[in-house]
Amino acid sequence: MNKMKLSITGDKVFKNTTMLFAFFVFALVFLMAYEMVRGSELSLRHFGWKFLTTTTWDPVADEYGALPFIFGTLASSLLALVIALPLSIGVAIFLSELxxxxxxxxxxxxxxxxxxxxxxxxxxxxxxxxxxxxRNSVEPGLIKSFGYLPLFKGVPYGFGMLAAGIILAIMIIPIISSISRDVLQAIPKTQREAALALGATKWESTKIVLADGKSGLLGATLLGLGRAVGETMAVTMVIGNRSEISASLLDPGHSMASVIANEFAEATTDMYTSSLIEIALILFAVTIILNVIARLIVWSMTKKFKTT
Amino acid sequence: MKNREFRNHHWRKSKNTIMTTLSILSVLIAVIPLFLIFFYTLAQGISALNIDFFIHMPKPVGENGGGMANALMGTAILIGLGCLFGLPISIFAGIYLAEYGNNAFGQTVRFFTDVLSGVPSIVVGVVAYILVVIPMKQFSALAGGVALAILMIPTATRTTEEMIKLVPPSYREAALAIGIPQWKATLRIILPTALKGITTGILLAIARAAGETAPLLFTALGNRFWSTNIYHPMASLTVFIYDYAKAPFDDWNRQAWGAAFVLIVLIFIVNITFRYVTRGRYADNQN
Known part of the structure; x- marks a missing residue:
């Protein structure tokens, strides 16, 4: 009897210990948010919403606005998505259907x-x-043939938005394609068999599968976007690091992650550090939102097909 | 009428062929960068590698030669610190998720673990800066270790969970049937059985952490000298690559490739080992 009691207490202690650690993992996300809000209080108070819409980034005058970085992150990530999405879907189709x-x-x-x-x-x-x-092969050609478009105006530096977009695309293809593959594979075989039995070609059956997996593919895309938005080193090394907003893909830019990587260790004033922490906070918020939406979509989608 | 139907059929067939070709083409385009990067790193890196590279210190600016012994040591220490802080949390959290996690709280933790894995590493670096560097008023390896720990937690937690779940239920049932309390069954029977999988899963998390640069830039900072003091700035392979890649000296660039080569080989070995150890198991679990 006594021994039985002991083992029950043991079970309780063990369960609660592990639960404590599980809770810590969960709490970590909130701890991070809290610490960054605290760390950026100075700039949050001083600049308010203006921080998001002004373009001055002047450590000498201690004036900070994050718009060029927000623009750079958006532009490079969207460019990456435009390149990576069709390729990733192609890879996913190959892996799950062909x-x-x-x-x-x-x-x-x-x-x-x-x-x-x-x-x-x-x-x-x-x-x-x-x-x-x-710099030597692609950009001169682009300028020659499409130079009249504002998108391809400028000097072939090599470093710039285009390079960042391409590098990001290479980096997010594995993520989007492997999640898309999982999504497509979660769709019941009977869907394909039914289509093929009616005389559909392989592509026609694939189209049906794609339509079924639409929301899951959206989730995969958002996860890829989340990764692109937060990607730091590769972007920092090729984007050119100039805080200007330019319509041309060939011009150098800056992203939220790259400005933190470049300037954080050298930030001299409290307001400077605080502004950089606020950029990190924005980055955190954006990636968390993207991830939450994407995970919810992918989860509900794979669940739906598992139960049926 | 018949003719039109035939043509329609023909068109559907060619469309099928076109789409299949496009799909195969996209696989080729997606995999090409892997080979380009791998073989370029191989070609550039191998010429930079010699014994000196592993056992010598960086030479003063402008001088050729020298090595990255301090960066190798630094990466090892930083990873050690990351494991020290991150692994206990991950393993216990993973045990909870696998053994008791079939409820709303477990689902929530699982969800937040996945979300945490999507947080950019540079943001984690900023958090480690706020938590460790600001109170200590100094860049330190300790802060770098904290950043790496946070980055390792999601992968390590989820693989621990997955690996424990792969242990056949009959093991647990047999243990419980002969009267062993559940927690003992978990620690003595389930964990040792899952150990091989957990270890390789953790190696995977370590490999990922070893490749991180952004969170170290303003925590461990980097150091051109030999240092094993965790309260001081410390060199690491990745920051070494970053500094040497930006430098205007050919010899430094060459060494950056050498370090990148070492890093890639380490990471590929771990990934391939993980594949090998878990081969077939994931598939069985999914079906």
């Missing part, structure tokens, strides 16, 4: 390996391979 089993595993693995390469190595490759290639 590839034979013996080919699916190794290709998935290669794509996932791409996600394991550290951002700094992408940046290194960006500086020494991608940027010179853009």
């Amino acid at each position: 590839a034979p089993r013996w080919l699916e595993r190794p290709v998935s693995f290669l794509v996932e390996l791409l996600a394991a390469i550290p951002s700094i190595v992408y940046g290194l490759w960006g500086i020494f391979v991608l940027v010179p290639w853009l």
